[in-house]
Amino acid sequence: MGSPDLKRRFEEIYTAHYGDILAYVRRRTDSPEDAADALAETFATAWRRVGDLPSGAAARLWLYGVARRVLANGRRARSRRGELVERLGAQLALWTESAGPARDDHLDDVREALGRLGGDDREVLCLAGWEGLSSEEIASVLGCSSGAARLRLHRARKRLARELRAVGRDLTGRDEHTATPASSVELSRSVGSAKRKTA
């Protein structure tokens, strides 16, 4: 495959999954600057290894895996960031500001319960709940077997349930929130999409 083909292929993957990878790193970094840095590093790595990039839906999972490793390796020194990455960080900071700090969703107990879990549990729960991944897809991101991912997810859910019960959260599913996980994720994405259009 010649270089123009490589670039075209990378462009398709980049365009299709940029938003997902941005969301992934943004949700797992403390600052917009770190998110921009990780985002740029993830796609730079992907370009460097464009020959290894799988096709189709697997590309998104592969990119999550790269982003995961980038974040695990820690952020780079600020001095090493490029001017464009700095601007990207500033844009994300503006976005965060415009989104506002208001949180009246009465879900702080869920956030706190999640925070009390171990990193491994949080990772699989977030991949499932935030990125909407199945245990098979989580296995692909983590590089483990489907069975191992399914077990990890199951145990993590149980531990989160225990934490939530301890603070009196009703988990019977009979309260006013009865949306399915998929529809919640879609809703979350729709909100993001609506915000993008208004930005």
Added chain:
Amino acid sequence: MKNLDPAMERTIDRLMADIAPDAGPGMTPLARELFDEITATPPGRRRLRLARRLTLPRRLTLPNRLAPPRLGRLAGLRLRWPVVAALATATVVLSWAFPAVDGIGPAPAAAALEIQRDGDFYVITVKDLFADPEVYQAELKARGLDITLTVKPTSANQAGSMFVINDYDRLKKGETVPGDGPVKAVNAPGPCERPTGCPIQLKVPVDYKRVAKVVLGRQARPGEKYMLPPGVAMPGEPFHCVDYVNKKVTDVAAMLGERGVQARFTAYAEGVQVPGDWYVIDGVMSEAGKALMLADPKPKPDPEPTSGPEPKSDSPSTSGPERPAASCS
């Protein structure tokens, strides 16, 4: 712990989805710029440094002096000092070449160098500073050039520098070689702060049959020791235009401290604890924020003026006007 029933699992997943932080702005014009920047250089095995492709170094210089042997050894810098010392009398050709940011369009992944024929010369531009050394070598060997390239960590100001040693094989045998070799540098147009000029390309005769060694500087990773340690007084380094030679150790430690640099002092003699009233006679940056300073009981005779060396009149430049030296004004 009891198992969760499917309804509870769904509730857990729903609660997780509900607390998902906002996804962010998605694809924006800036995201498109990032794509252009990332793909401006061909994919390959090198690490992509976004910062380096956007910002050309403000200053890029050759050492205006070479550190004494002890400095390199104690710093753990395995430089071959006899070779380096011999270089003091040789003309060192410096070249900075940067990946094309305006040519765009990826070149073949293997094209770490751009080598074009111009009459009896090859004009060589380094397109990828982060390629593996063997890639450079292979590309040069394909033209019959016996040139070895290595990449060494150095300071941000030295990143991108390229030292070309002509007749490396003879130099290794201890022979004296002429400073001016067949390799010529081609200067970049525009102003240049460096006394040695601001070359961006190398011109090598097509029939060049001698052995050359090229050392490329790359920016050190955080905490990585410099293998190409710049003098503390070089432009861009903490003591540029600072009169520190023959000052006392305690004073110099304080001066470096004010600049956020941690100093370590050493002496020619092995195992000597350097007292505070010795004279500092030289120094290099051993890694980011750390300097290794050489001290002696006696002050250095005839220290170089702080303003740095005069421009070289026998510069190997083949183009461009005479350039001013880096000054302290």
